[in-house]
Amino acid sequence: MKAALISPRALVIALASAGVIGAVGAGAYTSARAVGAPATTAAVAAPAAMVTLPDFSTITSRDGPAVVNISVTGTEKAPDDDTMAQLQGIDPDDPMFQFFRHFQGQMGPRGQQQQQRAVPVRSQGSGFIVDPSGIIMTNAHVVKDAKEVTVKLTDRREYRAKVLGADAKTDIAVLKIDAKNLPVLALGNTKDLKVGEWVLAIGSPFGFENTVTAGVVSAKGRSLPDDSYVPFIQTDVAVNPGNSGGPLLNARGEVVGINSQIYSRSGGYQGVSFAIPIDVAVQVKDQIVATGKATHARLGVAVQEVNQAFADSFKLDKPEGALVSNIEKGGPGDHAGLKAGDVIRKVDGQAIVSSGDLPAVIGQQAPGKKVTLEVWRQGERQELQAKLGDASDKPAQVAKADNTAGQGKLGLALRPLQPQEQRAASVDGGLLIEDVAGPSAMAGVQAGDVLLAINGTPAKSLEQVRQAVAKADKSVALLIQRGEDKIFVPVRLG
Numbered sequence: 001m002k003a004a005l006i007s008p009r010a011l012v013i014a015l016a017s018a019g020v021i022g023a024v025g026a027g028a029y030t031s032a033r034a035v036g037a038p039a040t041t042a043a044v045a046a047p048a049a050m051v052t053l054p055d056f057s058t059i060t061s062r063d064g065p066a067v068v069n070i071s072v073t074g075t076e077k078a079p080d081d082d083t084m085a086q087l088q089g090i091d092p093d094d095p096m097f098q099f100f101r102h103f104q105g106q107m108g109p110r111g112q113q114q115q116q117r118a119v120p121v122r123s124q125g126s127g128f129i130v131d132p133s134g135i136i137m138t139n140a141h142v143v144k145d146a147k148e149v150t151v152k153l154t155d156r157r158e159y160r161a162k163v164l165g166a167d168a169k170t171d172i173a174v175l176k177i178d179a180k181n182l183p184v185l186a187l188g189n190t191k192d193l194k195v196g197e198w199v200l201a202i203g204s205p206f207g208f209e210n211t212v213t214a215g216v217v218s219a220k221g222r223s224l225p226d227d228s229y230v231p232f233i234q235t236d237v238a239v240n241p242g243n244s245g246g247p248l249l250n251a252r253g254e255v256v257g258i259n260s261q262i263y264s265r266s267g268g269y270q271g272v273s274f275a276i277p278i279d280v281a282v283q284v285k286d287q288i289v290a291t292g293k294a295t296h297a298r299l300g301v302a303v304q305e306v307n308q309a310f311a312d313s314f315k316l317d318k319p320e321g322a323l324v325s326n327i328e329k330g331g332p333g334d335h336a337g338l339k340a341g342d343v344i345r346k347v348d349g350q351a352i353v354s355s356g357d358l359p360a361v362i363g364q365q366a367p368g369k370k371v372t373l374e375v376w377r378q379g380e381r382q383e384l385q386a387k388l389g390d391a392s393d394k395p396a397q398v399a400k401a402d403n404t405a406g407q408g409k410l411g412l413a414l415r416p417l418q419p420q421e422q423r424a425a426s427v428d429g430g431l432l433i434e435d436v437a438g439p440s441a442m443a444g445v446q447a448g449d450v451l452l453a454i455n456g457t458p459a460k461s462l463e464q465v466r467q468a469v470a471k472a473d474k475s476v477a478l479l480i481q482r483g484e485d486k487i488f489v490p491v492r493l494g
Helices: 008-017 026-032 055-067 082-088 095-106 278-289 308-313 332-334 356-364 419-425 437-442 461-472
Strands: 067-079 118-132 135-138 146-152 159-169 170-174 198-203 212-225 227-233 247-250 255-262 273-277 302-304 322-327 345-348 372-375 380-387 412-416 431-436 450-454 475-482 485-492
Touching: 026 212, 026 273, 055 198, 055 212, 055 247, 067 135, 082 159, 118 198, 118 278, 135 278, 159 278, 170 332, 198 255, 198 485, 212 356, 227 255, 227 278, 227 356, 273 278, 302 485, 322 332, 332 380, 345 356, 372 485, 437 485
Parallel strands: none
Antiparallel strands: 067 118, 067 146, 118 135, 135 170, 146 159, 159 170, 198 212, 198 247, 212 227, 227 273, 247 255, 255 273, 302 322, 322 345, 322 485, 345 372, 372 380, 412 431, 431 450, 450 475, 475 485
C-alpha cells in the first residue's frame, strides 16, 4: 500500500499540536509559506507562549574573549628509578599498581626509607576575567601547589599570573595579570536562577581551549561531603577536567557560577556537574583582593540530617533542619545555649532545610557576627542568639550516623555507668549499652556505646528510658557517645 504524502505545513502543525516541537503560531507559519500557495488548511490555535531557545552563538562570540586558559607548573614527589623498576611487572591499569607505587615510594622492599625525587607536573584549567585591570577568578584546586601560572587569552597573548590568594574551603582562587583594558564578564546572581533554566559553560576541557557546552540547571543548594561551605549548583552541562574554574553563564550571558566538580565513576563527564554560586565566589574574591585571604565563621557544633524517624521522634511537622548531635565545649554554640537534640531550623530567618545548609549559611558569615537561631527543643520553638567564631580556629564537623532502622522492641541491655567510667568518658550520667538486639542493632547501635539521652531527655536511669519508650509513638532518637563522638541514631519502634 502506498503511503500518503503529507505537506510540510500540515506536518509542522501536527507536530506542534502534539507538543513534539515548539510552535510559533499558525499566523507565523502562514506568513512564512511560499507566495501564492493555497491556504486550504484551517488555522490551528497556537500555544499560549512561544517556545524560544537562547542564542548561544551570540553569548559565545561576545563573552568568549573574557574566558582564559590557565596552565600550571609545579612539582610532586615521585619514587626513584629503582622503585619504578620493581613495578615493571605489574600492569599500570591494575588498581594495585598505584597502591604499590605509593607504598614502594615510601618504603623499600625491606622496609627501608626510600629517597623520593621531585618531578615537574603540568596541569590546566580555566578562568574568567572580572576586572579590565587583570583580575581573574578560578578554582583553588587549579592553582594548588603551583610554581608558575600562565594565563592565555583567546587572542593567543600569554601572561605570567600572580596568585593573589586561594580559599580551599570554597575552592576559589584569584589571579592577577599585568594587563589593561581586558574584556570582562558580567556577574549575575543565583537567587534568580531557576531549576530547569538554560546555562552555558565555556572552558578548556582536556586542554581544548574555549570549548562551549550547554544544558540546564538540575538543582540548587546541593551539599557535597567535602565541601560543606558551598551550596552547589547542579547542572547537566558537560564539564570535564580542564573546565575547572571556568564560568557558568545564564541565557543573558551573566556568570551565575564557577564550574568546579563532576560526579563520575569513570573520571569523565557522566551527566552531573557542580558549580560554585557566583554570590559565594564574589564574596570570597572581594576578601582575597582586599586582604589576600578569606575568612569564614563557625558555630562549633556537629549536626546530622533530620530524616522521617527523627521528625517523628522530636514531633516535627516535617523532616527538615539540622539536628545538633555534639557541641564544642566553650564554643559559639555552647555559649549560645545550644543543646544536643536541638533542631536548628532557621539562621537569621533563612530556612535550614537539610543539615548541609547550616555550615554553608554559617560559613558565609563573618567571624564575630551575631546571628539569631530558631531551634526546635522539646516540642517547642525557641530563639537563641549566637556570636560566631572563626572557622580557621577549628573547622565545623558534620557527624554521620547510620540512618537505617528496624522494627519491634528497643532491644538494649543497659546499666548505669560507674563514677570512674563517667570520668573516663567525660560524661555526667549516661547508661552503658552492654548488648544490642532487634531494631537498635539494625539501626547501628553497638555494644559499648554510652546512651546519653532519648528523645532529648537525659538517660540517667533505666526507668527514664522505659518511660521515654512508652511515650514514643513511631520511633525514638538515641543520643549515644562512641569514643569521642556523639551522634543521634533513630530507632523505629513500629
